[in-house]
Structures are given as structure tokens and as C-alpha cells.
Amino acid sequence: MPTMHRVSKNKRVDLNDTLIQATVYVDDGCDWTKWNAWKMREKYRMRTGIYEPEPARPRVAPAKIEPIKKPRKRGYRVVQKAIGAV
Incomplete structure (x- = not known):
């Protein structure tokens, strides 16, 4: 990549x-998905001496970059009482 x-x-x-x-x-x-299943058996293959090449990871969708949406931080109830919001 x-x-x-x-x-x-x-x-x-x-x-x-x-x-x-x-x-x-x-x-x-x-x-x-195939690569993750292959990776989970990594220790098994090391113990038994089996060599399997890693599977291909085919591209199924175009690459995209999205901003991480962070949740809105809610104020503390004590602070809200102090300013008269509650």
C-alpha cells in the first residue's frame, strides 16, 4: 500500500x-478477510513448519480518506447548575 x-x-x-x-x-x-484468517494461524504454521504465502488482498473499492468525527463533549451537571442551565 x-x-x-x-x-x-x-x-x-x-x-x-x-x-x-x-x-x-x-x-x-x-x-x-482472507489475510486476517491467514494471520490468525501464524503461530500454528510456525510450530509445524508449514510455509503458506500470504493471500492477496484484492481492491474492492476505491481508497478514501474521511475525517474522524469526534462526539460532542457534554458539560458537567455541576457546571451547568452553576451557570443556571439546569
């Missing part, structure tokens, strides 16, 4: 940057 994503015509953003990961949700559009 490429780590750089084009945001506008002249600007690219590094998707592995911690600030970017904290503010946006990055969906690469790949189907990870």
Missing part, C-alpha cells in the same frame, strides 16, 4: 504520519 496520498494537485500527504492518523480515517479499499 502506498504511504503517500495526493490531496490536491500539488500536495501529497504521508498516511503513516501520526498526526494524519489521529485526524483522518484511511480506508485502502482492500478486502482483508
Whole structure:
């Protein structure tokens, strides 16, 4: 998966940057179900000496970047009483 994503015509953003990961949700559009099932049996394959190449993760949707929506913080009841809101 490429780590750089084009945001506008002249600007690219590094998707592995911690600030970017904290503010946006990055969906690469790949189907990870077969890979997750393969990864769960990793210790079993290591113990028995079996080598299985990791399965492909086909792209099923276009990649998208969405902002993380944070819930609205509600005020404390004590503070609301102090200002006469309750």
C-alpha cells in the first residue's frame, strides 16, 4: 500500500504520519478477510513448519480518506447548575 496520498494537485500527504492518523480515517479499499484468517494461524504454521504465502488482498473499492468525527463533549451537571442551565 502506498504511504503517500495526493490531496490536491500539488500536495501529497504521508498516511503513516501520526498526526494524519489521529485526524483522518484511511480506508485502502482492500478486502482483508482472507489475510486476517491467514494471520490468525501464524503461530500454528510456525510450530509445524508449514510455509503458506500470504493471500492477496484484492481492491474492492476505491481508497478514501474521511475525517474522524469526534462526539460532542457534554458539560458537567455541576457546571451547568452553576451557570443556571439546569
